Amino acid sequence: MAGQCQKKVEKFQTEEEVAVRLAKYTADLSAKFVKERGAFTVVLSGGSLIYTLRKLAEEPYKFMVEWEKWHVFWVDERVVKRDHADSNYKLALEGLLCKVPIPPGQVYAINDTLSAEGAAEDYETCLKHLVERNVIATSKATGFPKFDLMLLGMGPDGHLASLFPGHSLCNEKTKWVTHITDSPKPPPERITFTFPVINSAAYNAMVVTGDDKADAVQRALGNSQHPDTLPVQSLAAEDELTWFLDQGAASKL
Numbered sequence: 001m002a003g004q005c006q007k008k009v010e011k012f013q014t015e016e017e018v019a020v021r022l023a024k025y026t027a028d029l030s031a032k033f034v035k036e037r038g039a040f041t042v043v044l045s046g047g048s049l050i051y052t053l054r055k056l057a058e059e060p061y062k063f064m065v066e067w068e069k070w071h072v073f074w075v076d077e078r079v080v081k082r083d084h085a086d087s088n089y090k091l092a093l094e095g096l097l098c099k100v101p102i103p104p105g106q107v108y109a110i111n112d113t114l115s116a117e118g119a120a121e122d123y124e125t126c127l128k129h130l131v132e133r134n135v136i137a138t139s140k141a142t143g144f145p146k147f148d149l150m151l152l153g154m155g156p157d158g159h160l161a162s163l164f165p166g167h168s169l170c171n172e173k174t175k176w177v178t179h180i181t182d183s184p185k186p187p188p189e190r191i192t193f194t195f196p197v198i199n200s201a202a203y204n205a206m207v208v209t210g211d212d213k214a215d216a217v218q219r220a221l222g223n224s225q226h227p228d229t230l231p232v233q234s235l236a237a238e239d240e241l242t243w244f245l246d247q248g249a250a251s252k253l
């Protein structure tokens, strides 16, 4: 279950207003971490989040953010080639990364020549090297890597990353990165960060827009008496978890 982190909920009328707020939120955290530790480790998900991040690549942030200090990771990735239409890397590249000057060596895509299991192990090894160099911080509380910010989305079924309702991967306690070959959301083969890593992030932002997600938002943030726990209900952060909702997503709160 979620720990005792600070939890905030920010509601907006439209997706456009969420996008404006999310750009400022991300730019402010970038400035904070660059000042404090000389780097900013940012974890992206796939899906609609990348579209909602679009204003970061516009003025004033395009020229204000210290992009050369960014290190970019994926909370989950589909096991497909990087130029495949399903690739989360390709989505982020076209939606954000090709528009801003992040050094290519600081963008950590998965190895797309490996199996799902191999790609997960390879990604975990990559993270371990970056932790050794203190590019990625370590959580004093849990010993897991402590990313500065994860920008997350949620599916209508209450999944986040590739952690789906009722799936045993939700209970992983040791691995940093794991794989799935039977994802209910296509494509079936994916790698994903585990809850111990996700919940050790300093800041987690859960960005949810659209009324098809209102039920899962209600389960997570409202007074739901439902007997089952959705993956998203286990989401926490070491410092602060913020939910960004538009009117549709918040319509059942």
Ligand SMILES: O=C(O)[C@H](O)[C@@H](O)[C@H](O)[C@H](O)COP(=O)(O)O
Pocket (backbone or CB within 6 Å): 045, 046, 047, 048, 049, 076, 077, 078, 088, 152, 153, 154, 155, 156, 159, 160, 161, 162, 185
């Ligand atoms: O690879 C993926 O499928 C994503 O990383 C996934 O975890 C996504 O964040 C949610 O499914 C929400 O996606 P939407 O915002 O598009 O509904």
